Amino acid sequence: MKKTVLAHALTVAFSATLAIGGHAYAASNSAGSVGGRAAIGTVITLENKEIGLSRTITVDKAGTYSVPQLPPGHYTLKVKLPNGQTEERAVEVQAGEGSIAHFEDSARVVVTGRVTRIDTKSPESSMVLSKAAIDRLPISRDVTAVALLAPGATKGDTRIGQTALRAGNVPSLGGASPAENVYYINGFNVTNSLNGVAFNQVPFEGIAQQQVKTGGYGPEYGRSLGGVLSVTTKRGTNEWKGGANVIWSPESLEGSSVYAEKSPTTGKWNLVKRPGGTDDLQANLWVGGPLVEDKLYFFGLVQGADIKRETYGVSTQDTMKSSTPRFLTKFDWNITDKNLLEFTAFSDKTKDKQYNWDSPVPYGTTKGTDKGVDEYTTGGENLIGKYTTWLTDDLTVSGLYGVGKYNRKSNVASAACPYVQDNRPTTPVPMGCATATSITDPNANDKRTAWRLDAEWNLGNHGLRFGADNEKYEVVDGTEYPGVVRYIVRTLADGGRLSNGYVNTSGAPMDYIDARTFKNGGQFTTKNSAYYLEDNWQVHKDVMLSLGLRSESFENLNAEGKTFIKVNNTIAPRLGVAWDVGGKAQTKVFANAGRYYIPVMSNTNVRLSGAELDYRDFYAFNGSFGTDKFELPGQGAQLGSRVTTSDGKAGDPRSVVDPNIKPMYQDEFIIGMEQALSDRWKVGIKYTNRKLKKVMDDVCNNEGAYNWAIANGYSDAKANVLAGAIGHCFLYNPGGDLTANVDFGDGNGLTSVTIPAKDMGFPEKPKRTYNALEFSFERAWDGKWSLGGSYVLAYSRGNTEGYVKSDIGQDDAGISQDWDYPGLMEGANGFLPNDRRHTFKAFGSYQVADEWRVGANLLVQSGRPVNCLGYYDGNLDGVSIEYGSASFWCNGKLNPRGTLGRLAWTKDVSAQLNYSPKWQKGLSFQAEVLNIFNERTVQAIEEAGETGVGSPSPSYMQPVGLQNARRFRFTAKYEF
Template sequence: MSQSRKCLTTAAVLRRSALAIAMGAALSATPVLAQQSAGSINGQARAGDRITIVNKAVGLTRTVTVDKDGGYVVSQLPPGDYQVVVTRSDGSTRTQTVAVVPGKGSVADFNALDQVIVTGSAVKTIDMKSTESATLLNKADIDRIPVVRDVTAIALLAPGAVRGDGRIGNVPSLGGASPAENAYYINGFNVTNIVNGIAFNSVPFEGIANQQVKTGGYGAEYGRSLGGVISVTTKRGTDEWHGGVSASFEPASLRGSSIYFKNASTDASKWGDWQAMNRPGDFDRRKVSAYAGGALVKDTLYGFGLVQLQNERTRWYGINTQYDETNKTPQYLLKLDWNVTKNNLLELTAFNDKTERNRANFKSPQAYETARGDDLGTDVYTTGGATQILKWTSWLTDDLTVSALYGVGRYSRSSIIPSSGCEYISDERGPEAILRGCSTQTTVGDPAAKDKRTAYRFDVEYALNAKHTLRAGLDSEVYLTHDGSVAPGASKSWWTLTTLAAGGKLANGYTNATGATQDVVSVRYFENGGDFRTENSAWYIEDNWQATKNLLVSVGLRSEAFTNKNGDGVPFIDVKNTYAPRLAAAWDVAGDGKLKVYSNVGRYYIPVYANTNVRLSGRQGDWTDYYQFGGSFSADKLELPALGAKLGDRKMNSDGTAPDPRTIVDPNIKPMFQDEFIIGFQKALVERWSGGVKYTHRALKNSMDDVCAFEGAYDWARKSGKYTEAQARRIGNTIQRCFLANPGKDLTANVDLDGKHELTAVTIPAEALRFPVKPKRTYDALEFTVERAWDKKWSLQGSYVLAFSKGTTEGYVKSDIGQRDAGIGQDWDYPGLMEGSDGYLPNDRRHTFKLWGSYAATDEWRLGANLILQSGRPRNCLGTYAGTIDTQSINYGSTSFYCMGKLTPRGTAGRLDWTKELNLQATYTPRALKGMTFSVDLLNVFNARTPGAIDEQSDNGINSPRPAYGQPDANSVQQPRRVRLMAQYEF
């Protein structure tokens, strides 16, 4: 700043006040909401002035004329530092330097003083134009935070973000939505895997330049999400060549022990007191990244490339099996930027995140010991794939900017299982399940399972005048899915051994009348698959209106269309014109950029995921038979249980044929959507400090799921007097096959009433289906934030969120039982399953504290810390249905809200413990080795191992206790203490 001060001719007081205005200029500049990968610059000057912005690093220059009201805007700018120069009619010039970041507007205002230079990259300011709930971290910010280096861990730093159920996947719940309802973007391209919404493509972590997390309030440009938007911008080449090598190592020797959970008592009457026990097992990770970027053709063509090599090894030891898993798959990123002309920019992004895990499986002669038994084969799992994105940006005039994007993304879900010929046999008669036989996986996926997204979008922005900036756009996505799965073994079935107490009742209605405990074998056949197509499209229009000098109003409308096709290419979902209005306002209260009050209301839709195509419209066989256990197992490696008498009738879910697509979906169906209201304020406090308070309300307004309730539909039709007995039964059978509808609303079904293959629309009143509740999910949160911006000495950022997530349905997943069947989960199948379902949902974490910061102890040493405290999720006690609303819910086993025969409403069985985690970091940048950085991160300092989820299923049948109830879920337990060593050299 010393050089800039020499240029000032005004008093020091004026300089300081002008600096404050330049950092957080009021709403008097024309606003713009940029795309995920671009930003903008706007501000005030004199009418007729010429504004020139220059980013020498990427050879970009733009010139615009200030309009008659004194405003200007330059949009669709790549992130980076820009020099903004105003040239006036007398030839004099004034200069500012600002930082442009993705998705935000930076301000360069020239009405305050003769000349000022502000280095925007050094100071974070309140964005007076934004009404979004967003957290943006650049690579430098992330490097100062001791945190797991992946997209989800960074997203979890945002207020309102909580970790989802580990059985669902490594994905966050944002703003009370289910973990499957987020959208993920890389350089503006949607990379969300919409088979079930819990996977996404990603770039190597060292290639990330910025990551933004939007947890609410986003404008009409965004859709296909009820939770939040996670957007990554990659690094790019600049005018100067830079590069480096980064290496990280997480040694197994410095990692906390692997654990399992064991009942404290061998007395079956006292099962449920689960204690953590140490066992062998470790994890070791090494990563090396080499990268470089610079000008391939000066001022014209820039490139950045990165290659990441990795070596991960996991050794896991279970009660009677073990595995040794490795991952050595290289990954890469390439970014090219071509300034075709001074007004046209072409960008290419190409990356590959393919991961191949090789898991060698063995029998264990002793529980939780390293001794190795029979070789069960090496399973190979492949995920991820190659993605290419091409984007064109053209500044046609000072007021008109257009951009077009085209991309192709691939995602493999392949698995090769050598033991697929072995039956899967789980012996659950004791407190810990024992896997018998030679099977290694519960389900064998199609070795060729994969997805391909082909998408384009077009956006246009026009500054109509100083008051109105209009934006509009359209996009289209075509998603091809090849999927299929089957239970392992020749029988294509899962074999489960359980105990059934005297008087206990199985899911198919069989009652144990022997007077003694029975050992039971359930044999569930399962197989599905096919090729499917999903098409999503949308258009939006938005007006950013400068209503007064200090008040910005944004009015937008978005419309989406969803088409899902079965394996024969015939649509079974075809929804258009889902209008989603958005209204937002931001008020600079005093006009000095120090206090912003903002609010927004909006409606948000989510697509019908491809999982619905596979499970609902494809060929699927799913049925279960029950037998008395014969008392022994075969002597070969299969260890098949001997079967005694068959117990009751077959429990049929689906018979293996593909249904007529017209008979599985309500023709009037509406996609799932929610409404949102946010109000809050941000206040600039003392130098570099700011704080804020925000209230968020979200309410699910429409649910979509499959309904299988035969009895209600049949009784209604029979009693209506309109249908014969045979017709009434056909109506009931149409629904019983599992019918996609909007629960809580009247259901229209196309029914072959007379068996002549002529379909008649039949509308069944909602109340006839006997559901005791309606779909409901609300999220209410009060959020407090505080931030002290980094000044090369220290920084601090923290939040506290008081949140309530309540309702009858979680959404696109069901964390109660770890179900990931987006759109066709267990909820709403039968009325009895929803009895007692109204309560606090799995993502209800009442209190969440987050605090992180860094401190430069010397010019060579920097220290960092990251603390997260979060209250536990509600507990359920689930069991076999014992109510009287229907006779079918009992077929679902231990998954209703009846606990050992007694109705126990959702979330009333207590709460899990608080999760507490502290991470520390020390970074050393030696003066003697310019460009070198050494860092040590100690993650989970106190080795806390709190479970985030437990087994909530309490019985093996009515009044027949299940020993595994309450067992912590291994995938949801906190990771142990670990040390990450990093070294980086940059030139």
């Protein structure tokens, strides 16, 4: 028996090597599949008349069949059994999912597909919504809002991915940080790989389907520890169709804008109304149809916008205007019945203009001095080509090539003005003429050039799949403070200590200036490649076993084009099993285990391998601000010495990174069950365990390096050289041994030095675990009503969030302040920012009458943990204090992560009313209210609790992230 099993395994492996892949029931992120069992010799024809696609196959001797790489849509499945019996059914093909249809004999014909909504051949955790389903729900019109309907999805901190004009809007999926998802459009990766917290988007009206994978995805997917968000766009059909709509969210009906004000008696923060809001008017025009019937199709969409947002602050006010058009176009060419060519082009490039004024009255509408106009450009153009060929009934190959651009340009009128802010009041007050907190390189942009190849080969009980992909990501980036220096006025309590060691011994509180100089930038390149192999083995007619392997390679280059990180062939195994209990596609038990890697983000190139200048000086404040346009705070005597973090010089690429470094990766285990009930119902239960196994971040612990060197016989001079090499900030895997290439100036060039993990001084190794128990339910739309939802009990715990640090709103992927020094990590283990213990979601729609439909969406979710971050006052090192309010030491004691309570629960109810009059076919009117009760729950706070050791911060606990105000949205649409 052992010889037989071994021979079989070798045969499968050898066949896979020759085959370049395949999967009997595979579904890519831009296509679907139909497969199942049938009597040998059964002839099966799948036809989609809308797009002129027809595929006919004959069931092989194994009694199974598969039709992969099908464009999403409505198909007619025609079956001719060997005994002559015929059957015809409708099957809905969804992108990223497999529809199951069994025809085993003349007595039992079962077609499942999208009727039961259970893909019994897949162990993945996935949610797919068509545009029609999305339109029946009152949600924001963006990809993140759709993703947040999925179980285990949580909205990330609004400071993560924040631009100058817009709050961050990225989800946390399955306990991962918001920077650890991957985004696709028509199979092309559109993730902004600078730091992972932005992505290109097609106009929302151009979406045909959106899929959200929250776990257990196969080896064709990588570069993600959170989830996979995939959009399939609309396309032309054999019938010319088109339409237009107008969507308006008026400012006059929006819930009041608010600001946070601290009560002088209770010390609590209250939300106070102020003027301002957003008026959002958008219009879409689209058309699609056959340029050549059954052969060549076209779809095109243009979106126009007129958006105006007014903001009134404590000392400034601004008006943002945006009117840049966006577009989407898609061509589909059925070259033959077995060859399909697709081309997609879209742009989400947006130019926003911000008009700025001083405000004579806090939060008032009277305009003061004109401070100029700033212009910001985001997004860009994307071109995607895909070719699919069905070489035989059993072998399908597809190839994709794309180029994507993402702008991050700025043209700030006040770029020469230093940023000045008075932090002595409870609400910080901007004082200078600067209109931006930081300035981006006017030429900042990103460009991705990528290709991928996927193939599927059906060998009866074995479905072999193979794929390879490669992408080159080029970045132009640079950031500096306006006027190069940022000035913040703070108060230091009597006896308080600054980060440079200066102690206030005056006998009274004193005001001081924190002057920070920061500047970096350059041009950088990142290269990522991968290949995968998977065997989907039908070990029993009702049991599918998926055995997969993915190998990924990463290479990061510095501004001179020299490699400073290169990791080849990381191995990520994937194992899944799906059991169709009873063989009727009604009950599925599934489980999977896998390893997932994420690439080294380009932000690491910029911050680590580029030239970066970063230092702080401290001065006494004389109580006055300048009278010229720069309004610089009056500087008194310098307090203590300068604190230098980076000297402005780029280090040797070989000396800034551990040569043995491994990318960040995570292991995952999922087990669950889905049950189809009568009348289109489905329920499920699932347990997920995710554990971060390797972290990649920078360390700056020069003290630890110096002490180790002295203890191991190095001279003081060499120990200082080693300390300087690490203190420049050095990239490695925290928790492990650190190997550095150091030039000691002895004529021997670079010398390899290894410092054991225990001598790095960190109190714990990196940890991040996510455990969740999920209950879900769904009742599919039948033209009358639908309902879906979930309850998730989740625990997200550890001492690192991952690629971002939501505690302080830092989205420096791979270069966060975590792990810089041991003191910053003391007390860091606890419940993480994305820990939401309880989450209940419910959403659905109901056709009240022929012309009237209603929809609703409900979210109830517990709040995030609260921390107090302060100046380090422990004894693990003497440098962490220089980071300011950054450690879990606060107000004289250690407050471990998440031990100071939680924020309030979020409760959000939204509703929709749709009227489609019979008197004009294709015409509809829709009114929606998002957040009906105008709940303004605080979802993030200022967690910095000190302005110096022993000096409580007046802005601690100030709300910095709120639930969106109530919004009304009106839509008029006509389709033909």
